[in-house]
Amino acid sequence: MKLADARNEFIAKWGAFGSHWGINRTMAQIHALLLISAEPLSQDDIMEQLNVSRGNANMNIRELIDWGLVDRVIISGERKEYFVAEKDIWKVATQIVKERKKRELDPMMKVIESLEHVEGDKKDPAFKQFNETISGIKHFGKQADKMLDVMVKADENWFIGSLMKFFR
Amino acid sequence: MKLADARNEFIAKWGAFGSHWGINRTMAQIHALLLISAEPLSQDDIMEQLNVSRGNANMNIRELIDWGLVDRVIISGERKEYFVAEKDIWKVATQIVKERKKRELDPMMKVIESLEHVEGDKKDPAFKQFNETISGIKHFGKQADKMLDVMVKADENWFIGSLMKFFR
DNA sequence: CTGAACTTTCAAAATATATTGAAAGTTTAT
């Protein structure tokens, strides 16, 4: 397989993969393109290579910057802005974990906590089941939260190394 | 807050939460409803409580069964089928991990592996970057894979207990 | 200050996804 085909395949598949994860196709494709680009790319480069409109490119580049996955770089003597992706996959993963925890797990846990003390009849099975479910989710959420925090703060070698040794 | 309101709030929020995770709103709501129901529910119960159509309820119940999150139960003397959700949140989580690994991570890793040996010029920076990115993803994917396998096979007390002790 | 280079916005259009409900299919008791 030729490099050009392999690059296209990677971009297409990473785009499709991203869409299972709440990241839209263009955003994942731009990310993929930047991941395999040795040099910074301008917005026009991205528009051209992926065949997307100016607005779409702009919006999704900003979103990637917002997620901490892409940085702006300035090239001296150039007027345009250029963009590069964080290439270290461990950092990419921890960054995504961190953002999703902030955007999804944390708000969910606040809701769960607000549902912990509900009025009701202790004899009512519906009441019992509701409380048991909520407290089970809360318990699980707290554990997950701790673990994700450790992961986000750790560096790869320490984390993976530790886990691997631990799990034999 | 009254139980009825709390239940509605939980169903609504679990539904919204699910949609960040590639699970559609109705599917997540049915799951939420079953999680807090002490008794098995029929399809008609679900349709009525969530105000969804027959087809929609049917399709999403089947999907939940497919994901291993809901079971059919028969109540003796009754013609109708009833449904219950797995209530143990740890089991719910491992089941989801298992399915998503199978549906998403495994196919992605196959693609990555197919992109490992591409023709190209070793001096070309684009070629180098492509190969580095692919091999970084592969390496990370393998570690993630092992870890998820351990998690799926472990039981909660062992897994969480171990991690907590380990991470102090 | 001016205008060229560049970036951002956003309403309209296109696309993708979810939902409905009536019709077709299946199962079971008699």
Next chain:
DNA sequence: ATAAACTTTCAATATATTTTGAAAGTTCAG
């Protein structure tokens, strides 16, 4: 074998999300 009870399907419809591109906004060199 029949028909009532129940389940599944699927084309049409509704809803939600993504994409476009022209217009408005910004920055900066001269």
